[in-house]
Amino acid sequence: MRRSIFYIISGIAALVLFVAVSSAAFAPTFQQMPLSMKGSSDASPYNDEAFMTEAEKAIKKISNSTVPTGSKLSEVTDAYYRLIMENVSPEFFADANNIVGYLYYTSMAGSTFEDYHSYLNSVSRSSDGSEYYTVVDQYYQVSAEFWNKIKDKFPNMTMYTLPDASAALPQEEEEQQGSTLEGLEIAIPMTQKTPDPSSPDLTEKFKTITVRWFEDYVDQANKPDDDPFNDKTEKSPGHRFLIGEGVDWADTTYMDLVSMNIAEDFYDKANYIDAFFYLISEAKDRYEGYNDDRSFVSSVSNGQENYDNAKKYYDEAQKAIGHFDDIIPNGTNSTLPKFPEFGEVSMGGQEMGELGFVTGDMADYLSGGTADSTDN
Numbered sequence: 001m002r003r004s005i006f007y008i009i010s011g012i013a014a015l016v017l018f019v020a021v022s023s024a025a026f027a028p029t030f031q032q033m034p035l036s037m038k039g040s041s042d043a044s045p046y047n048d049e050a051f052m053t054e055a056e057k058a059i060k061k062i063s064n065s066t067v068p069t070g071s072k073l074s075e076v077t078d079a080y081y082r083l084i085m086e087n088v089s090p091e092f093f094a095d096a097n098n099i100v101g102y103l104y105y106t107s108m109a110g111s112t113f114e115d116y117h118s119y120l121n122s123v124s125r126s127s128d129g130s131e132y133y134t135v136v137d138q139y140y141q142v143s144a145e146f147w148n149k150i151k152d153k154f155p156n157m158t159m160y161t162l163p164d165a166s167a168a169l170p171q172e173e174e175e176q177q178g179s180t181l182e183g184l185e186i187a188i189p190m191t192q193k194t195p196d197p198s199s200p201d202l203t204e205k206f207k208t209i210t211v212r213w214f215e216d217y218v219d220q221a222n223k224p225d226d227d228p229f230n231d232k233t234e235k236s237p238g239h240r241f242l243i244g245e246g247v248d249w250a251d252t253t254y255m256d257l258v259s260m261n262i263a264e265d266f267y268d269k270a271n272y273i274d275a276f277f278y279l280i281s282e283a284k285d286r287y288e289g290y291n292d293d294r295s296f297v298s299s300v301s302n303g304q305e306n307y308d309n310a311k312k313y314y315d316e317a318q319k320a321i322g323h324f325d326d327i328i329p330n331g332t333n334s335t336l337p338k339f340p341e342f343g344e345v346s347m348g349g350q351e352m353g354e355l356g357f358v359t360g361d362m363a364d365y366l367s368g369g370t371a372d373s374t375d376n
Helices: 003-025 048-062 070-083 093-120 130-153 203-221 237-242 250-258 264-293 304-321 360-367
Strands: none
Touching: 048 070, 048 093, 070 093, 070 250, 093 130, 203 237, 203 250, 203 264, 237 264, 250 264, 264 304
16 A cells, blocks of 8 residues: 555544544533522612513513524523623512523523534534534423423513424524614614613713724724734734734623613614624624634635625624714724735645645645655
8 A cells, every 4th residue: 555545544534533532522511500690789779670671672582483593592692691780679589580590591502502503514523413402402491491480471472492403493584683773784683772761871981992992902903013923924904903802802892882871862873883893793703714714624615705704794894883983082093904805814725625625734644745655
């Protein structure tokens, strides 16, 4: 047998073994709810009514529906994290805990169900995915227990259903994808909290967080790439911005801002600011997918789809800025860097059929190199 063929077979076997072990290592496990309601406090008025308004909004989204995925899943998850921080009365505390329990386990059912379908479509799949679906069903059963405790408080709503393991991932209808603001084309899953005149006005804090983000990250993006530890290849400002620290914080900033109580006359503008942080975080996720497509050994894509989707969200984020740039002080850049050119991230190596795109070193190893590629 030629040594090069032996190396190729050995390399493929090692890669398959690695993928199988990795798949088993990352199989999901059931996770208990990490955070329940904070204890009631006399420091501020009880927010029982506001709590129920937010809870009804989230639960209505998944009523008479299947396990939440996509934007509906995001809304349920966000509602859970927002509601656990509300100050509710001692009399309502147990009910509130049951409601956030329902939202948490529903969120985990939806998230794991998405992971299940991602795994089924993975090129590295090494099982039928039943280990994923089993955990989905566990989350569903626990959320059903919580639903039985709270359903009387939501008389016009029903619990979501769990599709069979062989069913396709539910597709969202257009009207279920969130709210689309005037002038934008992409919906955001959660809009700004309705202003409450009886609660503290956080408008100035909202503005300060927004302005400082632009000062810290957009202004910095156009400075030269002088990092001595980089790969010695000058990267565009857009690339550095999208993989940088600032956009890492965009999703968290979005979740923080939508829960703030702001003045009614600032409500519309606040929604565009929320939209910006949501859109730019989505652009980053897709741009990272593009980077992964062009770098990982298991990739079977050159990244074009993720690149195009990242640019779509990036362009929408810039459009959103046009609706609130008047709050950005003079001297602070409110224009995002130019989106990176396709191909700025070079391919990791050459195509190797079903193995996908592999690095140069791996390709050399699989081919046995040149000097030793002789018959045994």
